[in-house]
Amino acid sequence: MEDEDVLQVGPPRSRRPALVRVLAALAVAGVVAGYFLTRGDQHRAPEAAPSASSASPSEAVPSEAVPTGPPATLPPWPQADGACGNTAFLPLVTAAPLRERTGLRLVVGDRLSSVDVDAGTVRQPRGLPAGSYATAVATAAGHTYALLVTCGAGFGDPATVVRLDSSGVARTVAHGRYGGLLGGGAHVWAVAWPGDGSTAVLDPLDGGRTVRLPHSFAPVAAYGDLIVGETPDIATAGGSTQVVQLFDPSTGRTTRTLGRASSVATGAGLVIWAGANCGRCPVVSYDLATRARTLLPFTVPGGLQLWSAAISPDRRFAALIRERSEPAPFETEHPGNPNEMVLLDLRSGAVHPVPGLVLWTKSFPGMAFSPDSRWLVVALDEGSAVRVLLWRPGLAAPLESPTRVRGPVALAPSIASVT
Secondary structure, three states: OOOOOOEOOOOEOOOOHHHHHHHOOOOOOOHHHHHHHHHHOOOOOOOOOOOOOOOOOOOOEEOOOOOOOOOOOOOEOOEEEOHHHOEEEOOEEEEEEOOOOOOOEEEEOOOOEEEEOOOOOEEOOEOOOOOEEEEEEEEEOOEEEEEEEEOOOOOOOOEEEEEEOOOOEEEEEEEEOEEEEEOOEOOOEEEEOEOOOOOOEEEEOOOOOOEEOOOOOEEEEEEEOEEEEEEEOOOOHHHOOEEEEEEEOOOOEEEEEEEEEOEEEEEOOEEEEEOOOOOEEEEEEEEOOOOOEEEEEEEEEOOOOOOOOEEOOOOOEEEEEEEOOOOOOOEOOOOOOOEEEEEEEOOOOOEEEOOOEEEOOOOOOEEEEOOOOOOEEEEEEOOOEEEEEEEOOOOOOOEEEEEEEEOOOOOOOOEEEEO
16 A cells, blocks of 8 residues: 555444453553543642662662551552543552663654663654554554544544654554554554444555454454454353454455453464453463464463463563552552552463552553563553663563653553564
């Protein structure tokens, strides 16, 4: 498709709960509705102090003031203003400055900023429409695509798709009522829902024909010539269980049913899912290239969700978010404890919590691995900026890049690519 080509898609259909929940697992596409709801009605509060500028990499340096004792009434969680009238609930971070060279470069949403992790330099794209923010980002064949919306937009409202060229210019390639993007396969697909009551469709942004998906099929990811997705398991009440399937766009048919799941993650050519309706659930992996199905040698708690997990390129770890076992010294304004980030070892089932990082209950940080799988890279929303952390097992605390992607944040910051 040439840069000036623009696709047009009809009005949206009504939302399907399964589709909305699955799209939440995409880089950030499905986070939009819940994120606006949880951020929009909060009051203003001062932003916490930044982290210290000097410490040895193994020493943890508090970057936000945390009360040392539990007062009778907990103070409100630290907050800061973001874009679109939203409020960011700041992460509680204990980090050390980055003092080793990583050579990593990132593309970070929601303003599609190119970041040099070591130097801390940030390059903003040119040609990005004013007042627009990226709800989803996908990469393919060296190109980065982003789905842009403006403040106040809801799921299924008209959106714009842009492609970043090699010079950092954002060029519009499609308009439509899109709810997400799928990258990693033979095409980059935009997912749309027509308003005539029919099923979802895929628009290939790099040229080709539109593909209509099977009834109730919710796409999760693309790999090669296949689409990974799920359909509700009608045999279970409440739609809590999903059937994981593979769909071939060239034939318009489902080619394989992988299994029933309570949650699914994809990456590095793998599909992994946790069993459903179980206290301790088995975890299964499926290799999309070899078609090998493996029951992994461990189980996980039934409440551990794999949605939005990032899988390392060496297939060793899955990074995910879970509820902490301990409360925080601040009022979360939400039932339960705040969240933490953990690495799940896909060989042994060992869980490694990232130390020095506490997340408000409904925070959605960006997560990705370096190409050599050595680093877990994290992008955190600070309301007026995005900060970048790096961690690997064995470090006493995350290391913090000197990077600050300045500008009010509207949506959860994604990490589109790491090179």
